[in-house]
Amino acid sequence: MKTWLAAAALAFAMTATPAAAQDKVRVVATFSIIADFARNVGGDAVEVSELVGPDSDAHVYAPSPADAKRLADAKVVLMNGLGFEGWLERLVKASGTKAAVAVTTKGITPRRMQDDGHGHSHGRSDPHAWQSVANARVYVTNIRDALAAADPNRKATYDANAAAYLAKLDALEAEVKATVATIPAERRRIITTHDSFGYFAAAYGVSFIAPQGVSTEAEVSARDLAKIIRQVKAQKIPAVFMENVTDPRLMKRIAEETGAKIGGRLYSDALSAADGPAASYLDMMRHNLKELRGALMS
Numbered sequence: 625m626k627t628w629l630a631a632a633a634l635a636f637a638m639t640a641t642p643a644a645a646q647d648k649v650r651v652v653a654t655f656s657i658i659a660d661f662a663r664n665v666g667g668d669a670v671e672v673s674e675l676v677g678p679d680s681d682a683h684v685y686a687p688s689p690a691d692a693k694r695l696a697d698a699k700v701v702l703m704n705g706l707g708f709e710g711w712l713e714r715l716v717k718a719s720g721t722k723a724a725v726a727v728t729t730k731g732i733t734p735r736r737m738q739d740d741g742h743g744h745s746h747g748r749s750d751p752h753a754w755q756s757v758a759n760a761r762v763y764v765t766n767i768r769d770a771l772a773a774a775d776p777n778r779k780a781t782y783d784a785n786a787a788a789y790l791a792k793l794d795a796l797e798a799e800v801k802a803t804v805a806t807i808p809a810e811r812r813r814i815i816t817t818h819d820s821f822g823y824f825a826a827a828y829g830v831s832f833i834a835p836q837g838v839s840t841e842a843e844v845s846a847r848d849l850a851k852i853i854r855q856v857k858a859q860k861i862p863a864v865f866m867e868n869v870t871d872p873r874l875m876k877r878i879a880e881e882t883g884a885k886i887g888g889r890l891y892s893d894a895l896s897a898a899d900g901p902a903a904s905y906l907d908m909m910r911h912n913l914k915e916l917r918g919a920l921m922s
C-alpha cells in the first residue's frame with residue numbers, strides 16, 4: 625500500500641508541471657507595501673497575505689489570534705525592521721512558527737533621527753525606507769533571496785520576476801527625479817502629519833517637516849504644534865498634506881492657522897484598497913508625486 629502510494633506520487637510529480645506539483649509558498653508580509661513587492665517577485669509561485677492591510681497604521685497595530693495562526697502556517701515572513709513593527713517579535717514567538725523571518729531593509733543605511741529636544745526620538749531609526757526608490761530595490765532583492773532560500777527549486781523564477789520588477793523601479797526612479805526637477809527648488813517644502821518622508825526628502829531634494837515624529841504613537845504637544853505653525857509662517861511653506869494613515873484634523877488646523885493650502889492626501893505607510901489610487905507601490909509613488917507637484921506648482 626505504502627509502496628503503491630509512493631509510486632503514484634512519484635508518477636504524478638514527474639508528469640505534472642512544477643507549479644502544480646508543488647504547493648505555493650505561503651508568505652506573510654507585515655504590511656501592504658512589502659506584500660506588493662512579494663507578489664511581484666513571487667508571482668504564481670507564492671501566496672502572499674499581509675498582517676496590516678490597506679490604509680492601516682503598522683506603528684500602532686494590535687495583532688489578533690488569526691494573525692498568529694497565519695504566521696504558524698507561513699513558510700516565509702517578510703518584515704520591514706528598523707523599529708516599524710514593534711509588535712512582531714512577540715507575535716512570532718506566540719505563533720510558534722517555523723517560518724524564516726526576513727528583514728527586508730537589510731543593507732539599507734538607516735536614517736537616524738535627531739533628538740527632538742525632549743528625548744522622544746533619541747537614537748531612533750526612521751523605518752520609512754521604502755519612500756526612496758533606490759531603497760525599494762534593496763527590499764526587492766532581499767525578498768528575492770528570501771524566497772529562493774525557502775524554495776530553491778524555483779530560484780530561476782524569482783530571479784526573473786525580480787529582474788523584471790527592478791526594471792520598472794528604474795523607470796519609476798527616473799520619473800520621480802524628472803518630475804521633482806520641474807518644481808522650483810524654493811517651493812519644494814511640505815508639511816505632513818508624521819515624519820514619514822525623510823528618505824524621499826534625502827533622495828529627491830524635497831523638504832518635509834512634521835509635527836509628529838517617525839512613529840504615530842506619540843501625541844503632538846501644544847508646544848510642538850505652536851513651533852510648527854511659527855515655522856510654516858516664517859518659511860512660507862506652501863502646502864500641508866494629509867496622509868492615509870493619520871488623522872486629518874491636525875493638518876486642517878495648521879492650514880487654518882497659517883494660510884498654507886491643503887495639498888491632498890499622500891500614501892505614506894500603507895497602500896490604498898484595490899480600487900483606490902495607490903493599490904501598488906508603483907501607483908503609490910506616482911500618486912504622491914502628482915499630488916506634490918500639483919500643490920507646489922499652483
Ligand code: ZN
Pocket residue numbers: 683752818819820838839840892893
Ligand atoms: Zn510611519
